[in-house]
Amino acid sequence: xxxxxxxxxxxxxxxxxxxxxxxxxxxxxxxxxxxxxxxxxxxxxxxxxxxxxxxxxxxxxxxxxxxxxxxxxxxxxxxxxxxxxxxxxxxxxxxxxxxxxxxxxxxxxxxxxxxxxxxxxxxxxxxxxxxxxxxxxxxxxxxxxxxxxxxxxxxxxxxxxxxxxxxxxxxxxxxxxxxxxxxxxxxxxxxxxxxxxxxxxxxxxxxxxxxxxxxxxxxxxxxxxxxxxxxxxxxxxxxxxxxxxxxxxxxxxxxxxxxxxxxxxxxxxxxxxxxxxxxxxx
Amino acid sequence: xxxxxxxxxxxxxxxxxxxxxxxxxxxxxxxxxxxxxxxxxxxxxxxxxxxxxxxxxxxxxxxxxxxxxxxxxxxxxxxxxxxxxxxxxxxxxxxxxxxxxxxxxxxxxxxxxxxxxxxxxxxxxxxxxxxxxxxxxxxxxxxxxxxxxxxxxxxxxxxxxxxxxxxxxxxxxxxxxxxxxxxxxxxxxxxxxxxxxxxxxxxxxxxxxxxxxxxxxxxxxxxxxxxxxxxxxxxxxxxxxxxxxxxxxxxxxxxxxxxxxxxxxxxxxxxxxxxxxxxxxxxxxxxxxxxxxxxxxxxxxxxxxxxxxxxxxxxxxxxxxxxxxxxxxxxxxxxxxxxxxxxxxxxxx
Amino acid sequence: xxxxxxxxxxxxxxxxxxxxxxxxxxxxxxxxxxxxxxxxxxxxxxxxxxxxxxxxxxxxxxxxxxxxxxxxxxxxxxxxxxxxxxxxxxxxxxxxxxxxxxxxxxxxxxxxxxxxxxxxxxxxxxxxxxxxxxxxxxxxxxxxxxxxxxxxxxxxxxxxxxxxxxxxxxxxxxxxxxxxxxxxxxxxxxxxxxxxxxxxxxxxxxxxxxxxxxxxxxxxxxxxxxxxxxxxxxxxxxxxxxxxxxxxxxxxxxxxxxxxxxxxxxxxxxxxxxxxxxxxxxxxxxxxxxxxxxxxxxxxxxxxxxxxxxxxx
Numbered sequence: 001x002x003x004x005x006x007x008x009x010x011x012x013x014x015x016x017x018x019x020x021x022x023x024x025x026x027x028x029x030x031x032x033x034x035x036x037x038x039x040x041x042x043x044x045x046x047x048x049x050x051x052x053x054x055x056x057x058x059x060x061x062x063x064x065x066x067x068x069x070x071x072x073x074x075x076x077x078x079x080x081x082x083x084x085x086x087x088x089x090x091x092x093x094x095x096x097x098x099x100x101x102x103x104x105x106x107x108x109x110x111x112x113x114x115x116x117x118x119x120x121x122x123x124x125x126x127x128x129x130x131x132x133x134x135x136x137x138x139x140x141x142x143x144x145x146x147x148x149x150x151x152x153x154x155x156x157x158x159x160x161x162x163x164x165x166x167x168x169x170x171x172x173x174x175x176x177x178x179x180x181x182x183x184x185x186x187x188x189x190x191x192x193x194x195x196x197x198x199x200x201x202x203x204x205x206x207x208x209x210x211x212x213x214x215x216x217x218x219x220x221x222x223x224x225x226x227x228x229x230x231x232x233x234x235x236x237x238x239x240x241x242x243x244x245x246x247x248x249x250x251x252x253x254x255x256x257x258x259x260x261x262x263x264x265x266x267x268x269x270x271x272x273x274x275x276x277x278x279x280x281x282x
Numbered sequence: 283x284x285x286x287x288x289x290x291x292x293x294x295x296x297x298x299x300x301x302x303x304x305x306x307x308x309x310x311x312x313x314x315x316x317x318x319x320x321x322x323x324x325x326x327x328x329x330x331x332x333x334x335x336x337x338x339x340x341x342x343x344x345x346x347x348x349x350x351x352x353x354x355x356x357x358x359x360x361x362x363x364x365x366x367x368x369x370x371x372x373x374x375x376x377x378x379x380x381x382x383x384x385x386x387x388x389x390x391x392x393x394x395x396x397x398x399x400x401x402x403x404x405x406x407x408x409x410x411x412x413x414x415x416x417x418x419x420x421x422x423x424x425x426x427x428x429x430x431x432x433x434x435x436x437x438x439x440x441x442x443x444x445x446x447x448x449x450x451x452x453x454x455x456x457x458x459x460x461x462x463x464x465x466x467x468x469x470x471x472x473x474x475x476x477x478x479x480x481x482x483x484x485x486x487x488x489x490x491x492x493x494x495x496x497x498x499x500x501x502x503x504x505x506x507x508x509x510x511x512x513x514x515x516x517x518x519x520x521x522x523x524x525x526x527x528x529x530x531x532x533x534x535x536x537x538x539x540x541x542x543x544x545x546x547x548x549x550x551x552x553x554x555x556x557x558x559x560x561x562x563x564x565x566x567x568x569x570x571x572x573x574x575x576x577x578x579x580x581x582x583x584x585x586x587x588x589x590x591x592x593x594x595x596x597x598x599x600x601x602x603x604x605x606x607x608x609x610x611x612x613x614x615x616x617x618x619x620x621x622x623x624x625x626x627x628x629x630x631x
Numbered sequence: 632x633x634x635x636x637x638x639x640x641x642x643x644x645x646x647x648x649x650x651x652x653x654x655x656x657x658x659x660x661x662x663x664x665x666x667x668x669x670x671x672x673x674x675x676x677x678x679x680x681x682x683x684x685x686x687x688x689x690x691x692x693x694x695x696x697x698x699x700x701x702x703x704x705x706x707x708x709x710x711x712x713x714x715x716x717x718x719x720x721x722x723x724x725x726x727x728x729x730x731x732x733x734x735x736x737x738x739x740x741x742x743x744x745x746x747x748x749x750x751x752x753x754x755x756x757x758x759x760x761x762x763x764x765x766x767x768x769x770x771x772x773x774x775x776x777x778x779x780x781x782x783x784x785x786x787x788x789x790x791x792x793x794x795x796x797x798x799x800x801x802x803x804x805x806x807x808x809x810x811x812x813x814x815x816x817x818x819x820x821x822x823x824x825x826x827x828x829x830x831x832x833x834x835x836x837x838x839x840x841x842x843x844x845x846x847x848x849x850x851x852x853x854x855x856x857x858x859x860x861x862x863x864x865x866x867x868x869x870x871x872x873x874x875x876x877x878x879x880x881x882x883x884x885x886x887x888x889x890x891x892x893x894x895x896x897x898x899x900x901x902x903x904x905x906x907x908x909x910x911x912x913x914x915x916x917x918x919x920x921x922x923x924x925x926x927x928x929x930x931x932x933x934x935x936x937x938x939x940x941x942x943x944x
Contacts, residue, residue: 129310131609133568134586138602141590142321218438222572225440226587241440245576248444249452249459256448259441267436274432527725534681534720535740535788536713545739546728624730625772 024279027272034265037084045078049235058251068253070243076254079235080261086236088265090151091216095209097155102162109163110170121167127160136219140228147230150223154216162208169204207277214269221262237262307610312364314606315599319363322595323356363599372600377592382600385585391475392462393574393581397566399478399497400504405559408509412516412555416524417543427513434510439569443503443576451499460578463493500577504569508562515558520551553623560616564609636690638673638682645898647673647686649852655828655845657795662843662860663832664875670852671832675798678830679716680708696795713744717789721801723781727773733781734769737788744792756787760817779810783817790821797822797829803838815841836875840864848872851904853920858929868931871905903932911935 037044046066053073061068067076109120136153143149221238223229225245230236232243237258244254347353351362366373372382415427451459463477470484477493523529524547532542574583582601589597621627638648648670655661663671676682678695680703693700695715700707712718720726727736741747757765762783773781782802789797799818803811819842822829833839839846839860846863848856848871856869867873898904902917909916913935923930926937 126310126313129306129606129610129613130314131564131567131605133565133571134602134605134609135314135568137568137571137586137590138318138598139321141593141598142318142595144593214436218436221438222440225438225572226575226590228590238438238440241438241444245444248448252448255441255444259438259444262438263433263436263441266438267433270432270436527720527722528728530676530681531718531720531726531785532728532736532739533709534679534712534718536709536743537739538709538743541739541743546731546736550728550730625732626730626774 021275021279023271023275027268027275030268031272034084034088034268037081038089039085041082041085045075045081047075047078049074049079049082050233051075058247058254060251061253067257068251070240070254071247071251076240076257079240080237080258083235083237083240083258086147086230086234087217087221087238087262088213090147090220090236091213094151094154094158094216094220095212097151098158098162098212099205099209101155101159102164103166105159106163106166106168107170110167110174117167121164124160124163127157128164130157132157133219133222136223137226137228140223145228145231147234147236150220150229153223154219158212158216165204165208207273210269210276211273214266214273217262217266217269303614307607307614310610311603311606314602315364315367316360318599318602319360322599323359367603372603373596375589375594375597377589377594377597382597385597386582386600386604388475389580389582389585391479391581392477392579393570393583395476395478396497396500396504396573396579396581397563397570400501400508401559401563401566403501404505404509404512407505408512409516409552409555411509412513413520413543413548415513415517416520416551419521427517431510431514431517434506434508435514437507439503439507440572440576442506443499443573446499446502447576457499458496460576461496462580463489463496500573500579503573503576504566507569508566511558511562512555516551516555519554520547523547523551549623553620556616556619556623560613564612567605567608633678633690633693636674636677636688636693638670638677638689639687640683641685641687645852645904646670647852648677648849651849651852651854653847653857655796655830657828658823658826659844660822660829660831660842661845661847662839663830663847663849664834664836664839665849666834669849671849672800673852674849675718675800675830675832678796679712679718679798680705681712681718714792715795717792717794717797719782719785719789719797719799719802722805723778723785724773724805726785727781729773732770732772733776733784737769737784740788741791746792749791753787753791756791757783760787760821761813762787777810778806779814782806782810782814786814786817786821790825793825794827797825797827798832799829800832801834802831804833804835811838818842836864848875851898853904854923854930854932855905856929856931856933857923862928866927866929868926868929868936869905869933870909870911870936872931874908 051074053069055073056069057071057073059065059069059073065075065077067080070076070079105120105124109117136150136157139153139156140150143152220229221236221241224236224238225242227242230239232239240258241255241262244251244258248255351359354362363373370383372386374380375382375385378385411427411430415424418424447459451457463481470480470486470489473480473483478490478497481489481493520543524543526547529542529547532546533539537546570581571583571586573579574581575587578584582604585597586601588594589601633651633653636648636651637646639646651670651674653661663674665671673682673686677686677688680700682688690701695711700711703711727733737753738747738750741750741753746753754765757769760783762768762780768776768780769784776784786802802818803814806814815838818829818831822842829842831838831842843860846858846860847854848863848869850871856863856867856872863872864876867876899906899917902919903909903912903921906912906916911933915934921932921934923932924934924937931937
């Protein structure tokens with residue numbers, strides 16, 4: 001019988017899809033703004049992030065200092081804007097390292113298979129069995145204070161999850177029909193990888209990246225809050241919240257604004273990631 | 283981070299599985315120790331210098347170095363350290379100058395209390411909220427729960443803690459700003475070190491109330507962040523099960539909604555949630571550091587923080603070992619729950 | 632029986648089922664035929680009160696055993712499913728919770744229906760329908776049993792409550808062809824014993840020919856033709872039904888032109904839903920939705936076909 005498949009309800013989610021598109025545009029615009037903060041903070045900040053003004057310390061939010069001033073009289077808004085470079089920049093760097101290392105590692109494992117695959121993936125299993133925050137703290141503490149050691153510590157912990165994901169994707173795609181078809185047609189292995197395998201992993205990877213930049217930002221600022229990150233006077237966001245802790249009961253704005261900026265930035269990446277995921281699955 | 287499958291298992295037999303688990307645990311801990319050990323040897327700070335004190339002269343520092351065995355080759359130090367670990371000796375703390383194990387044992391009850399109470403609350407509330415959201419996906423509560431799930435997962439723990447401290451403790455004065463229960467002031471004996479439990483043993487309602495009050499803010503901080511994941515995962519997992527044909531078939535056989543949802547669907551939906559809860563319990567070992575620092579909660583996290591601050595590398599390594607072992611163990615225990623939820627796994631083994 | 636039933640899913644342009652009326656007397660079997668997406672499953676679910684909560688249902692009459700169910704609440708429907716309506720689903724493996732043993736689920740169903748004490752009877756019935764060694768095999772999990780075995784359990788559980796209405800949604804299409812005919816035989820036998828009304832849904836005309844007394848053909852949620860089995864299968868009027876019949880492979884003659892296939896996509900917003908694929912299409916078809924009119928021995932919703940038949944006779 002020639003029965004034709006007709007989807008029962010073809011166009012069910014037009015409204016939710018439209019809402020999702022709105023979120024994507026909004027979040028993407030915010031990402032552009034964040035990028036501007038990272039690259040040209042000097043043009044955007046109202047003042048200098050390092051200028052001390054002891055006579056003007058702990059002033060609450062007002063017209064000259066929208067976010068108030070800190071314990072050294074520095075303008076918190078300017079510091080937050082300049083801090084984007086250190087906080088977001090580091091988060092992006094961590095994820096970039098993790099993706100590059102994880103992609104190479106995972107592809108190698110999937111491509112060669114056999115004993116090498118098992119050996120490589122067992123190593124990944126070991127890394128994934130670490131309690132990551134404790135381990136990051138230990139590594140960062142062992143390497144000494146500073147933004148670099150935090151970035152190294154978190155990169156060291158982040159790549160294995162990408163290695164596992166990429167390996168899984170490459171493996172499943174290698175088993176896919178059109179790869180087999182391409183192989184039968186005589187395409188070289190390198191070409192296959194370049195033109196068929198890698199593009200396929202993009203969409204899932206993009207979702208994951210977006211969410212993970214937020215995650216890395218949370219981890220990074222968390223370590224900085226514990227003193228395991230940027231050193232003064234760098235206006236890194238987590239560090240600012242850490243510095244604010246001892247004044248939290250008197251100067252609320254000092255803790256509230258930098259923390260709120262971290263929260264909203266992470267929230268933005270979460271929403272963008274979710275919206276992208278919805279789009280890639282629908 | 284990615285879902286961890288513990289342990290990567292094959293083969294059969296209870297004993298074989300147990301042995302495999304122990305070997306896996308040792309392997310993971312060994313790698314963790316080795317990495318931290320290797321890194322601690324490139325520490326810029328000189329441990330001997332720290333141990334000898336600020337006013338010590340070069341000769342004294344050198345003597346301390348010899349006493350601590352820091353002038354031996356690295357491999358010798360490494361083997362010596364591992365040998366110590368095997369005997370259960372974590373070495374002495376440079377900061378407190380006592381055996382690290384004693385420090386840890388003293389700090390542990392307060393942390394366990396904090397973790398257990400928080401975990402019980404966010405796991406139970408999160409599962410409940412996730413069920414409600416999955417079963418009634420529309421309405422005000424759904425919008426609210428979605429907001430909690432999204433915001434909670436994005437909010438930095440340390441910031442929530444500070445906000446709660448500023449508003450509920452400092453401004454409103456409803457809760458103490460920081461610290462643990464003072465056993466003497468509450469008039470109860472210190473038996474376990476965990477305030478709530480000690481008050482329960484002493485059968486003292488006022489002390490229990492006080493213990494609950496000091497616990498409230500740290501627990502809230504942990505719950506707000508962790509419940510988000512539980513709610514979201516419970517919802518999506520149960521919603522997925524409720525869409526399955528067997529649910530409709532069970533309804534068609536006249537089963538009550540309670541049985542269909544709470545017996546048939548929920549049981550299947552719990553599996554990924556249990557996995558995630560196990561991981562979260564492990565992550566709490568790390569997350570609790572931040573919360574303990576904010577609220578000066580005298581647990582293992584605060585101890586770890588002080589050790590990081592002082593570059594007390596013996597203590598740092600001890601904490602890494604213990605946390606790693608704890609994390610692997612928790613995940614192993616979680617692995618024991620799956621077969622109860624899904625008999626297909628039991629049969630495959 | 633149901634009159635003028637329309638079911639709409641939110642966000643969908645067209646109703647999934649539109650203006651369907653049917654009546655099944657006890658002791659008779661009505662087969663509903665149509666391709667995927669024709670609304671036949673939605674129709675069946677509506678009759679058992681099992682529609683998705685989001686679905687909107689409208690009807691001018693909806694009765695079972697003479698009881699008006701238009702305003703029935705979910706509790707009442709559940710009660711009916713325990714005593715008067717049974718449902719057999721298409722996929723046997725998906726009809727059972729994969730993580731619970733068959734015996735636990737069968738017990739659940741039996742005690743829900745208030746027949747907890749009739750387990751021995753059910754085991755007997757299972758034996759009769761060819762489920763061997765029921766005490767032992769029911770302790771298994773669903774995936775340890777074959778599709779045919781699982782469907783036998785579904786049928787036994789459905790029939791033992793002696794329902795007034797038995798709905799079977801493609802009960803055999805997920806099974807091997809030899810098992811298919813066994814299951815059909817069981818269904819037919821139990822149906823004739825129990826004197827119940829049966830609604831069987833299928834896209835397979837050979838199934839329809841074996842079990843149905845009456846046939847209803849759905850296309851795009853609308854009834855396009857209905858009548859007695861022999862009439863519909865023997866002298867179909869509607870071009871869609873004819874297309875279905877012609878596309879059945881037969882040994883005794885060459886295959887005629889098959890139905891023009893169609894890209895999966897939208898049905899026309901107005902007019903006859905079949906118009907885009909129809910050989911007899913005229914302009915009127917695209918304007919107004921045709922009503923069912925008596926032609927020969929059947930009712931068909933196709934004025935051009937009706938007129939050409941009239942001219943021919």
